[in-house]
Amino acid sequence: METAIALRRVGAHGQLACLLLPPLLTLLILFVAPISLMAVYGFWAIDENYLIQPSLQLTQYEKIAGDPLYLGTLASSAGMALLTTIGSLALALPLAYYIVRFVSPRWRVLLVLALIVPGWVSVLIRTYSWNLVIGEAGLMNWLLMSAGVIDEPIKLLFTKTSVVIGLIYIYLPYMLVPTYASIERLDNSVLEAAENLGADPFRRFLYVTLPLIAPGIVAGCVITFIPAVGEYVVPNMLGGLKGMMYGNLITTAFSNFDWPFGAALSMVLLASILACLLIVGRFLDVNRSMLGHE
Amino acid sequence: MTRWVLGTFTLLVYAMVYLPIALVVITSFNQDTITTLPIEHLDTRWYAELFQDTKTLQSLWTSLQVGIVSTTVATTLGLLSALAIVRHNFRGKSLFMLLTVMPMLAPGIIMGVSLLLFARYIGFQTGFVAVLLGHVLLSLPYCTFILISSLARFDRSLEEAARGLGAGELSVLWRVTLPGIMPGIIGAALFAFTISIGEFVVSFFLTSAGTTTLPIRIYSIVKVGITPEINAVSTLILVATVLLSATALSLTWSKRN
Secondary structure, three states, X not given: OHHHHHHHHHHHHHHHHHHXXXXXXXXXXXXXXXXXXXXXXXXXXXXXXXXEEOOOOOHHHHHHHHOHHHHHHHHHHHHHHHHHHHHHHHHHHHHHHHHHHHOOHHHHHHHHHHHHHHHHOOHHHHHXXXXXXXXXXXXXXXXXXXXXXXXXXXXXXOOHHHHHHHHHHHHHHHHHHHHHHHHHOOOHHHHHHHHHOOOOHHHHHHHHHHHHHHHHHHHHHHHHHHHHHOOOHHHHHHHOOOOOOHHHHHHXXXXXXXXXXXXXXXXXXXXXXXXXXXXXHHHHHHHHHHHOOO | OHHXXXXXXXXXXXXXXXXXXXXXXXHOOEOOOOOOOOOOOEOOHHHHHHOOOHHHHHHHHHHHHHHHHXXXXXXXXXXXXXXXXXXXXXXXXXXXXXXXXXXXXXXXXXXXXXXXXXXXXXXXXXXXXHHXXXXXXXXXXXXXXXXXXXXXXXXXXXXXXXXXXXXOHXXXXXXXXXXXXXXXHHHHHHHHHHHHHHOOHHHHHHOOOOOOOHHHHHHHHHHHOOOHHHHHHHHHHHHHHHHHHHHHHHHHHHHHO
């Protein structure tokens, strides 16, 4: 009761402060401060006794730029994440279109949920489950061998392909949700107008549908690509040496106790992601002004 | 024509999503020591072995503890955030919302390593509390956004009525607002719990010898060699996750209709 009176006395400003401060402090302490510290750490170094030497030097970044392993792996991770993004878009787009176009509204949400709920099962378990499908003793090889298509099991596991398959599997729900939402919002009368004006299905898709659902597609691509570039569990469990990704390098630096180097590697990843976001944002702005939207 | 092509395609995607999960469940009942196909004898041997495995059971207990505490903290913080965002206008509001989404966008590994650096720098012991705080950070954005949509739909005239009848601010919050958005609160909590139970990367960096969560335990077993016991654990987690998410969904859903 006393708190209630006290609360009323401090008024709206105090109320807002009471609401805002705990989550704000949490985000500042658990997110902003650690990331900022990591940015500083990247300029530090360790001596031969693995003691941290606070300094302001670019040794770590020079090391990253000097060895093609690091930027090469970053580039191949970006390539794999791009394949993942394209792959999951190729799966999500026709699927979302089918659900919106041919399924009654009652069943639509249920069908979409049926693809999202498995996505809430631990990444570790879902990744591991692909061992049972594409592993040497897995379902795929067993089926192909008992059908007599192949004599030797296909060694698909521990390659880049197996990592991309795993990534598509993990990130499909991320792509599906925004794509589905944008297709569902599509106004059918616009499409009919295009049809009446003589546009064939291909042109209709390219000039009418695509620009309208583009924001959903871009959102899906962004939230798929970003976590996929930095993925650690999937390449670690399905990748082996051939399918290594940038996340594995970061972990290796940290398990070698070379924290400044790990921090610098992480900052390079963060900066690349930020650059991608800025480019996508810029591209969208240009696109919008050209199409005359908004 | 288009309809059948698309329909078949859709069916194949569903098969791709459910096949690996189904294989985990099926092979967990395989009697053989090596996870191979075809399955010759079905039984519950691996479930029996699982319940003898004290290390795995201990890690399940740790996961549950971390999950329950981090869920409570994240849901409470998310509720405060949502109340501030939905009901107040303040300078820097869009910045605050951006800050809230950020942990959802950054790769997990970045948050894992930066939290590890920070913990060591300020002399904070990694282990139970560190893992728990990491999970709070990961689930906070989801809790906040679920509760924002829940609060935005809540009819505020009920609060006015309660105030008119002489209820104080806290009593309005406790007796009117919170019960009104209860489905959203439970939904957010179940979401946070689901994240915490399955989380691996952040826990991997913040864990200590004494705090092994279930995913870390599973990882260490898988790294040494896959035993069918893993399929049994995974099946149990799978069933629990699906039940939890179904409950969370039906609760948030009934509110919407």
